[in-house]
Amino acid sequence: MNNVFVYCEIEGQTVADVSLELLTKGRKLANTLGVQLECICAGSKLDGVEKQVLPFGVDKVHVFDAEGLFPYTSNPHTALVVNLFNEEKPQICLLGATVIGRDLGPRVSSALFSGLTADCTELEIGDFDMNVKNENGEMEKKHYVNQLYQIRPAFGGNIVATIVNPEHRPQMATVREGVMKKEVLDPNYKGEVIRHDVAKYVPETEYVVKVLDRHIEKAKHNLKGAAIVVAGGYGMGSKEGFDMLFDLAKELHAEVGASRAAVDAGFVDHDRQIGQTGVTVRPKVYIACGISGQIQHIAGMQDAGIIISINSDPNAPINTIADYVINGTVEEVVPKLIKYYKKNSK
Template structure:
């Protein structure tokens, strides 16, 4: 239990401000423990005079997991659009919620979100918590984190999912920290264990050499981020109905320590290889930056986009937004043509979901041929011009 040494307590209130659960209050100059204390220990760590301590009971025995119910998805809205990953997460969220027989809710934050809430319902949400405020027009960690944390504490969902995008990666870990719960980043598979409803969160570990399944057994919510293009969105259903709950956060949640002076779209925003139907990808086998001129010619002939392995990006031949793989982007085009790429596990992790994979490599034993549907053994500088000529000949006829 949480014990307060009244002789040491100076009633400063730091413990109260650190508690995410409203489990400790200061009254008459001393701290008092309330029913909602989860024994998370945040107040103990924060107390500067050492007046607080936890004795005896484990935290896991204290948090009543049954108080938490429902599946939530944080749905990212930027520059007037919903992020595609949000719809993909509603797809997997729907499956998890149906197994648990609980509602699926979406959290939509931003300004002038238009019909985004209705779109989320059409893609699987039962309820949308819509937080519209001009203060939320530009993303800041602290504001988005405060609003999300408060909503979770109020409604207590058992599962919270978010996209492993720049925004999701930026503020969701802070939300998990404030809630004193676990977060598994970059999951590639999410399942429910039927006997106890635990969320089984699978992700690559040890450089992609093993798949680790992670659980969050003693705290709620169970939180996970998922990269774009890993899960499948449901088709938009015009007949689906749901509830839109407008939330007006108190002023203190909408105050940020960060002043956004300007928001500039990066090159990454212009090149979105995750949306491409056809990708022509170049690796170290190109031998120099000039190799990408050939790759671009092939891409142009196929009306495709250009992507790359990390080796090509690290060599400075092409910019990072083009990188496919574990530390780059996960792509799922209809056609992926790997040119001079060996097929390292970290690269394959990002492109193995492509419908058709073609590999061009002069080493017949290159591991890329293990995942390729069609393999061409040869020098890419000989093969690619012939391919382009064939494509143009075919087009002409």
């Protein structure tokens, strides 16, 4: 009862990285609260799936293994999570801010009337004071202890908001892949494994959507794991403007990323977006080209080792966190980087 839950996303038989990252975070939250960490693994042919999650410090694994549960569809997964939560009454539920998590989370929160915060970049435990109406209809201050602080950039990434759900449980949050760090707690961690009778949780009538066809492509790039990232912003001006970044990246054996503004403008594909609503990167070197540096972008790259900012605006916010600030236009500076890299690396 009142434990921390993580919904584990499973592709085939493999638990997604984002879920393992959340287990690591969930373990820490559970320790702070003095409760247990539990997780849900739902899919097909999940024999032994617990071996993937237990090392992250899971005390109880709820396995739902049935034909129809993979590939994921909204209704059956909602039904099993909602019905399990009605029994278990978790205080916190974490999901990946993936297509699946963002499809499932809101449906579950609606069914349970619980608050859900999307795309959190930090999760903490703390207290909260709020004025509430008492029995006599008067406002009085109420103190809530050990609330989940759901912290996220908001309003297009220009401010950071801390959200709490004091009166409703579970407190639900989604987090993007790469935001939290995945760490094995103990390879031999002992937890309980419960294999549930799926039919008890998911009525036959919930299997309403049929997946006719499915294509998963291998990622075209390894932005998340790249040692050097060359990222472009709206200041690159065009799709063609990005070509020089691909040239620079090729020289440096780097990957190309982009800010949301550049993606929205159609300069590059969405899967290269870095930031709160894109990929989080932790490269050794981050070269920001024509990126102003909204909070939502910085949330996805602030842990980079060395940040080089190239911007014609000396007051660009990103310059404040940069180690090297080059005041100049990308058209001038980027070709010079290529030229002198070629000259000096030989």
